[in-house]
Amino acid sequence: MGRDTVVLGAYFISSILFILGVKSLTHPDSARRGMQMAALGMLVAIVGTLFLHEIVTFRWIIIGLIVGSIIGYPLGMWVPMTAMPERIAISHTFGSLAASLVGVAEYYNAYNLAPAHGVAHIEMAALGLEVLFGSLTVTGSFMACGKLQGFVTEKSVIYPFQNETNIGMFAIAVLMFFYLLVVPGAQLVFYAMVILATLLGVLMVLPIGGADMPVLLSLFNAYTGLAAAATGFALNNYVLIITGALDGASGFILSVAMSKAMNRSFTNVLFGAFGSGAAAAGEARSAEGLTVKPITVEDAAMQLAYAREVIIVPGYGMAVAQCQHQVRELSDLIERRGGEVKFAIHPVAGRMPGHMNVLLAEVDIPYARLYGMEDINPEFNQADVALVIGANDVVNPAAKDSPGSPIYGMPILNVEEARSVIVLKRSMNPGFAGIENELFYRDKTFMLFGDAKDSLGKLISEMKNV
Amino acid sequence: MNTVIWFAQLYIAVLAGFVGYQMIARVPPLLHTPLMAATNAIDAITVVGAMVLAGRGHGWLATVLGTIAVASAMSNVVGGFLITDRMLAMFRRDSGAAAAAKAAASNGRGMH
Numbered sequence: 176m177g178r179d180t181v182v183l184g185a186y187f188i189s190s191i192l193f194i195l196g197v198k199s200l201t202h203p204d205s206a207r208r209g210m211q212m213a214a215l216g217m218l219v220a221i222v223g224t225l226f227l228h229e230i231v232t233f234r235w236i237i238i239g240l241i242v243g244s245i246i247g248y249p250l251g252m253w254v255p256m257t258a259m260p261e262r263i264a265i266s267h268t269f270g271s272l273a274a275s276l277v278g279v280a281e282y283y284n285a286y287n288l289a290p291a292h293g294v295a296h297i298e299m300a301a302l303g304l305e306v307l308f309g310s311l312t313v314t315g316s317f318m319a320c321g322k323l324q325g326f327v328t329e330k331s332v333i334y335p336f337q338n339e340t341n342i343g344m345f346a347i348a349v350l351m352f353f354y355l356l357v358v359p360g361a362q363l364v365f366y367a368m369v370i371l372a373t374l375l376g377v378l379m380v381l382p383i384g385g386a387d388m389p390v391l392l393s394l395f396n397a398y399t400g401l402a403a404a405a406t407g408f409a410l411n412n413y414v415l416i417i418t419g420a421l422d423g424a425s426g427f428i429l430s431v432a433m434s435k436a437m438n439r440s441f442t443n444v445l446f447g448a449f450g451s452g453a454a455a456a457g458e459a460r461s462a463e464g465l466t467v468k469p470i471t472v473e474d475a476a477m478q479l480a481y482a483r484e485v486i487i488v489p490g491y492g493m494a495v496a497q498c499q500h501q502v503r504e505l506s507d508l509i510e511r512r513g514g515e516v517k518f519a520i521h522p523v524a525g526r527m528p529g530h531m532n533v534l535l536a537e538v539d540i541p542y543a544r545l546y547g548m549e550d551i552n553p554e555f556n557q558a559d560v561a562l563v564i565g566a567n568d569v570v571n572p573a574a575k576d577s578p579g580s581p582i583y584g585m586p587i588l589n590v591e592e593a594r595s596v597i598v599l600k601r602s603m604n605p606g607f608a609g610i611e612n613e614l615f616y617r618d619k620t621f622m623l624f625g626d627a628k629d630s631l632g633k634l635i636s637e638m639k640n641v
Numbered sequence: 642m643n644t645v646i647w648f649a650q651l652y653i654a655v656l657a658g659f660v661g662y663q664m665i666a667r668v669p670p671l672l673h674t675p676l677m678a679a680t681n682a683i684d685a686i687t688v689v690g691a692m693v694l695a696g697r698g699h700g701w702l703a704t705v706l707g708t709i710a711v712a713s714a715m716s717n718v719v720g721g722f723l724i725t726d727r728m729l730a731m732f733r734r735d736s737g738a739a740a741a742a743k744a745a746a747s748n749g750r751g752m753h
Contacts, residue, residue: 186689189686193683193686194660194664196679196683197661197664197665197679197680197683198664200665200668200672200675200676200679201664201667201668201669202669203669203671203672203729203732203734204734206672206675206729206732207726207729207730210675210679210682210722210725210726210729211726213679213682213683213722214682214722214726217682217683217685217686217718217722220686220689221688221689221692221718224689224692224693225692227693227696229693229696229697230692230693230696230697231696231697231698232696232698233696235695235696235704235707235708235711236692236695236696236708236711238708238712239691239692239695239707239708239709239710239711239712239715240688240692240711240712240715242712242715243688243711243712243713243714243715243716243717243718243719244715244716244719246712246713246715246716246719246720247715247716247717247718247719247720247721247723248719248720248723249720250716250719250720250724251719251720251721251722251723251724251727252723252724252727254724256728259674259678262724263674263677263678263681266678266681266716266717266720266721267681269685269713269714269716269717270681270684270685270687270713270714270717272709272710272713273685273687273688273690273691273710273711273713273714273717274687274710276691276706276707276709276710276713277687277690277691277694277706277707277710279706280694280702280703280706280707280710281694283702283703284699284700284703287700288699288700297644297647392677393677396677396680396681399681399684400680400684403684403686403687404654406687406690407650407654407690408647408650408654410690410693411646411650412689412690413650413653414686414689415686415687415689415690416650416653416654416657417653417654417657418683418684418686419654419684420653420654420657420658420661421657421660421661421665421680421683421684422680422681422683422684423658423661424658424661424662424665425661425665425668425676425677425680426680427662428662428665428666429673429676429677432670432673520670522670527673527674527677528670528673528674528676528677529670529671529672529673529674529675529676529677530674532670532671532672532673532674533674533675533728533731536728536731536732536733537731539731539733541733541734541735542671542732542733542734542735543734543735544735545671547669547670547671
């Protein structure tokens with residue numbers, strides 16, 4: 176009784192600290208403190224668990240904790256902010272791997288340990304969901320990490336009957352799950368379901384292109400949460416249920432926000448068929464016969480130096496070129512000459528929700544200067560220059576006026592309303608969605624070609640001479 | 642499993658889901674990356690279930706799977722909270738002298 180009270184009390188305290196931690200994230204000033212409290216909650220839960228009377232040996236627990244800490248430390252301290260999307264993807268893999276392994280082991284023990292007690296129908300529901308969502312996320316998120324890191328091709332991989340195969344496999348996995356609810360003892364079906372879900376994770380991510388990564392990462396965030404909540408049901412552990420529900424809610428909210436920002440329906444997102452949009456890119460209007468206007472560094476620097484208001488629009492290109500420090504330096508120079516600089520952040524700029532905000536915060540740009548789409552869009556018509564750094568689809572006017580385009584209907588940043596637009600771009604290759612961008616051919620658009628970091632470096636030294 | 646307990650769990654899951662939805666819907670897009678990192682770190686509470694599995698001594702297979710599960714969940718505990726803290730430490734409000742001093746300091750760094 177006494178020891179159980181310690182454990183249950185520890186879990187109770189950590190549940191409260193977790194909820195307060197997540198609540199603190201509603202404001203940047205309170206967030207850090209709140210999350211440190213949540214970390215304390217985690218420590219309380221881990222230490223509390225050691226008091227559990229079921230535990231008869233500490234050796235393997237301690238080995239696991241040490242190995243995990245050794246893997247976790249570099250993942251926490253050494254990963255650069257530009258690599259945050261792949262970092263989050265790999266942690267979804269680890270999180271769901273833990274849940275799936277616990278589920279598989281619990282099921283195995285229920286039938287192979289003497290005395291075998293089997294699994295009750297209700298318990299099977301929890302275990303089934305746990306391993307289904309868990310193993311799907313293990314491979315799916317690993318593939319997502321591979322696409323972001325580059326060891327799996329970032330383009331969408333399309334083959335005939337792809338959607339039919341995926342939906343068919345998903346349907347079979349769900350059927351297996353329902354069969355297990357009726358006959359929990361069908362062990363072959365259980366393991367076949369695990370293997371099928373693992374395979375499905377790979378196949379469902381293959382067709383998804385780089386630009387759709389924010390939706391995918393949010394979706395796996397939700398799946399990891401569902402797997403953890405299901406683990407809580409299976410182990411009758413309330414703190415797991417609560418945190419799983421929190422994580423699931425966050426993944427759900429982010430998925431909805433991301434799909435809204437890309438004008439995709441939520442069902443489209445849930446079934447993972449969203450990658451196929453890129454395949455329709457062929458329908459986009461061709462830009463043949465139009466010409467772009469290149470601009471010299473000197474002219475661009477001149478425009479920026481005499482601008483009263485500049486709005487900088489960062490995109491994934493800024494993360495790839497790792498030029499956030501140069502962006503900061505340039506914005507300081509503009510301000511020193513009396514101009515005002517604001518940053519316009521599209522919800523799906525980058526490869527994960529909020530990616531650009533983190534990069535700009537990293538270089539000490541105060542968060543009050545980072546504006547969301549709704550807040551900044553009315554301001555473009557007062558801006559002298561809109562400076563687009565490595566963003567493409569989120570400023571593509573085809574989203575507004577070209578019904579044939581795959582991104583038609585997606586809300587975009589109104590950069591065209593600025594007096595002039597300067598676009599930093601490596602070359603004239605279309606963006607990741609493979610769509611032509613008419614913005615580049617407009618009269619007031621000037622293209623500054625080259626690597627973003629180089630171009631910014633030249634702009635900075637030129638600005639100093641103006 | 643007892644039906645009463647099962648329903649209690651369902652109540653908790655639904656209520657936590659509602660609370661979570663209400664709170665997280667108010668997280669500004671500014672903090673969406675830290676939010677994902679944070680929920681991922683908190684979610685690593687599955688380490689608790691894995692610890693029981695690894696330490697219960699119920700057969701070698703469960704112990705091996707449990708130990709791997711402890712290690713992968715723990716990597717998220719350590720890595721997740723560290724990276725969330727690293728990110729959140731970077732978000733600063735624009736305020737008077739402190740910001741100016743910081744700007745000067747980081748300019749010096751940028752010149753190298």
